[in-house]
Amino acid sequence: MGLCLFKNFFGLPCPGCGMTRAYLSLLKFDLASAFYYHPLFLLPAILAIIVIFKNNKYFMRLYKNNLLWGCILAVFILVWIVRFVLFFPDTPPMDYNSKALIPQLLRLFGVY
Numbered sequence: 001m002g003l004c005l006f007k008n009f010f011g012l013p014c015p016g017c018g019m020t021r022a023y024l025s026l027l028k029f030d031l032a033s034a035f036y037y038h039p040l041f042l043l044p045a046i047l048a049i050i051v052i053f054k055n056n057k058y059f060m061r062l063y064k065n066n067l068l069w070g071c072i073l074a075v076f077i078l079v080w081i082v083r084f085v086l087f088f089p090d091t092p093p094m095d096y097n098s099k100a101l102i103p104q105l106l107r108l109f110g111v112y
C-alpha cells in the first residue's frame with residue numbers, strides 16, 4: 001500500500017499522485033524524473049508561500065484571488081485527466097490499485 005489515501009480507497013490515482021516521488025526525485029536533483037512523476041510538483045511550494053505570507057500586501061491579493069484558486073484547481077484537474085489518458089492503468093504513479101477497498105468490495109459483491 002502506498003501513501004495515497006484516495007488510491008488506497010478507490011484504486012484510482014488522485015490528482016496529486018506522484019507528488020511524493022517527484023519531490024524525492026528533486027532531492028536527487030533529477031528534474032526529468034520529478035516532472036515525469038508530477039508535472040505540477042513546484043506548484044504546492046508556490047501555494048505554500050502564498051498561504052504562509054498571506055498577511056503581506058502582495059501575497060494577500062494573491063491569497064484572496066478566487067480566480068487564481070479556481071484556475072489552479074482547473075489546471076490540477078486538467079493535468080490529472082491528461083495523465084489518466086496517457087498513463088492509466090499501467091504506468092506508475094498513474095497505475096490501478098486492485099487491492100484498494102472499493103475494488104475489493106466490488107469483486108466481493110460480484111459487480112467487478
